Amino acid sequence: MITHLEKEITLRFLKTRKNDGFLNIVSIFSFIGISLGVAVLIIVMSVMNGFRSELINKIVGFNAHAVVQPDNRPLKVINNSDVIENIFSNDGEAVILNKDNTKGIFLKGYLENDYKKLQIVNNEEYYGSRTLNNNSISIGKELSIYLNVNIDDKITVMSPAGIQTLVGTLPKQETFKIISIFDSGLSEFNENIAYINLETLENFFNKKKENRFLEFYFKNPKNIEKHKKNLSNLYPDSIIYTWSDMNKSLFSALKVERNVMFIILSLIIIVAAFNIISGLTILVKNKTRDIGILKSIGVTNKSIKKIFFFIGFLIGTSATLFGVLIGTLFSIYIENIRQFISNIFGISLFPSDIYILNSLPSEINITSIIIISLCSIITTIVVSIYPASKASLLDTVKTLKYE
Numbered sequence: 001m002i003t004h005l006e007k008e009i010t011l012r013f014l015k016t017r018k019n020d021g022f023l024n025i026v027s028i029f030s031f032i033g034i035s036l037g038v039a040v041l042i043i044v045m046s047v048m049n050g051f052r053s054e055l056i057n058k059i060v061g062f063n064a065h066a067v068v069q070p071d072n073r074p075l076k077v078i079n080n081s082d083v084i085e086n087i088f089s090n091d092g093e094a095v096i097l098n099k100d101n102t103k104g105i106f107l108k109g110y111l112e113n114d115y116k117k118l119q120i121v122n123n124e125e126y127y128g129s130r131t132l133n134n135n136s137i138s139i140g141k142e143l144s145i146y147l148n149v150n151i152d153d154k155i156t157v158m159s160p161a162g163i164q165t166l167v168g169t170l171p172k173q174e175t176f177k178i179i180s181i182f183d184s185g186l187s188e189f190n191e192n193i194a195y196i197n198l199e200t201l202e203n204f205f206n207k208k209k210e211n212r213f214l215e216f217y218f219k220n221p222k223n224i225e226k227h228k229k230n231l232s233n234l235y236p237d238s239i240i241y242t243w244s245d246m247n248k249s250l251f252s253a254l255k256v257e258r259n260v261m262f263i264i265l266s267l268i269i270i271v272a273a274f275n276i277i278s279g280l281t282i283l284v285k286n287k288t289r290d291i292g293i294l295k296s297i298g299v300t301n302k303s304i305k306k307i308f309f310f311i312g313f314l315i316g317t318s319a320t321l322f323g324v325l326i327g328t329l330f331s332i333y334i335e336n337i338r339q340f341i342s343n344i345f346g347i348s349l350f351p352s353d354i355y356i357l358n359s360l361p362s363e364i365n366i367t368s369i370i371i372i373s374l375c376s377i378i379t380t381i382v383v384s385i386y387p388a389s390k391a392s393l394l395d396t397v398k399t400l401k402y403e
Contacts, residue, residue, distance in 0.1 A: 009299075029272070030272055034319035034380070036323065042331060043331050044265060045365065050360075053361065054361045055254075059186075061123075062119060065221040066242045068238045068239070068240050069238055069239040070238060071237045072210070083219075084217045085217040088198065089108060090108075090207055094107050095158045096158075097157070097173075101148070105157070108194070110195065110197070112132050114198075115130070115195065116131075120184055126180060126183075128181060132195060134197055134200050136177050138181070139181060140183070141183040143192070150181070151180065157173070159172040269376050276316060277383050277386060280388065305392035309385065311384075312387070321373075335362070
């Protein structure tokens with residue numbers, strides 16, 4: 001531990017004189033660089049965490065949390081305290097034909113009462129009827145724009161399931177009336193998914209009732225791996241996939257991007273921390289005579305080393321804590337800051353018609369802040385060792401002669 005004398009000398013050395021202008025500049029740049037690096041890293045990590053959470057909320061809001069596919073036997077509903085809802089469904093790929101436009105589509109089928117339980121149907125951005133009966137279809141906002149159709153218009157859907165005729169096998173075609181248009185907030189989902197009645201879908205794709213999927217909706221969908229393990233025990237011979245499995249590549253890409261951003265922004269802290277070496281080296285040179293006087297009155301090399309090491313530690317720690325404060329405050333009020341900038345400069349940052357979010361999300365992770373702070377402080381400790389060691393090894397006689 002540092003003694004009272006060492007602490008007093010440290011604080012005295014930190015009070016630079018007027019002729020130490022360059023030292024002041026180096027110290028200020030070290031402080032600002034570390035603070036800025038820590039703050040930016042916390043802000044970026046918080047925004048990326050918030051974006052990931054918002055994306056997960058949208059995905060689990062408009063998709064089944066887990067789906068069990070039967071093994072040629074009807075699935076039985078098994079009640080579980082973690083489950084909010086069980087819904088039977090089925091799906092198939094088809095092609096929509098509408099005048100000059102043709103579009104591949106993924107059809108999902110639900111029974112009329114089950115369809116009304118879906119979150120997407122109870123969303124504010126759902127327009128039209130909620131009654132999904134025979135030959136009615138619900139399509140997404142982007143798909144309606146692409147096909148140039150609206151509610152009550154009719155579209156033709158072609159199924160790969162064939163009909164035997166005198167001239168051979170022909171694909172099935174059915175005309176559906178658009179009863180509603182939904183907006184999930186995910187353009188890819190809106191453009192490629194449509195809903196029809198389950199019994200209509202089974203007839204359209206020649207599927208059997210016993211091959212219906214069983215969808216699960218959980219109270220805590222983020223704990224999906226635990227739920228998947230439980231379902232595997234309940235349905236050992238069935239194929240089970242979750243919202244996480246269906247979006248694995250997307251979240252893997254987000255994780256890689258997050259890690260790359262962390263590494264790049266960490267370099268700012270490292271570069272700024274290395275400025276401490278320059279600052280302490282200049283300080284050692286300026287205090288050479290003082291070091292000689294201290295040694296002549298009995299201050300040990302170990303104490304000299306601790307004094308200059310503590311100076312570097314104080315600069316790095318104070319800069320880190322200041323960066324944590326700034327970064328946390330910006331992360332908390334990031335949406336207010338975005339709105340303020342948009343209003344002042346008359347520009348739209350992250351417009352909702354381009355991005356999937358209409359606000360800038362932020363989620364502060366205490367563990368991430370602790371890791372960032374520790375990495376910053378450890379870096380400053382490491383870079384302080386060399387100049388502190390150099391100061392302790394100065395020759396007493398030569399330092400007293402130094403002008």
